[in-house]
Amino acid sequence: MLSPTAQEVYEITDPSTIPALKIHGDGEWESYPDPYVATVWFDTDQGRFGVDVSRTALDAPWVGERIIFPGEGSILQ
Template identity: 40%
Template sequence: MGRLTRAASRWALAAAVLAVGASGCSTETQPEGTAGSAPATTATATPSGAATDFARPDPSQFTLAPEGSVNEDTGQTISPDPAVWDEESRAAAIAAAEAALEAFAHPELDYDTWWAGLDPHLTQEAAEAYVYVDPANIPVHELTGSGTIIEDASAYVATVKIPTDAGRYDVLVIRTSGSAPWLASRIVPVEEAEQ
């Protein structure tokens, strides 16, 4: 089972468990072989693997993973130190997004050279997706300005918009803890509306 499917399955399972808990427990039993009457829940996966059809669980309900655990989806070692939004974090998120897009924006390179430069800037999940990209098909050649954070609802995830010679690109960067590096999860061109 691919990582995208496994991540979506986990979110769907978490939603189902939360839905059952929220609706209360029943002491009635059903005869063996009888299907339950619980409503079906469909989870739609985004490219990053996050489910979008239901509210996410409150992170404060869960305990932190033990130090040294490995995140199965990203391959990163989990650290117990929480992330906070401060100027240093924001600057690091922007720098990571710019570095990832800078490494991505080289259609003139041969594949091996391009991939060696890009891979260190990606999450494991992103690396599994971008490994199939042919750099010759990339329209962007250079960044034409500095990145700006446009979405920062979490201290662990940020979207950075960056102007390029091929138009605006948005780079989604994530980190697993306060001391973990920001890594690119998605690099996408954005068609801006005419002003």
């Protein structure tokens, strides 16, 4: 569910280094004036994580662009 650009960026990531997270509640969508991008925030047992997402058309599926770790902000803001 990653964009082609994100696939390239994260392809060298070792999955065993990614912590297991327990998500609390539903994700919170942060919309922007551009209807083709958004950020989804998740409260977890290890802090607040987010995912910058995009789509190519209003009826196209959302794909992940960037994972946001606790303490970081969206690049879309």
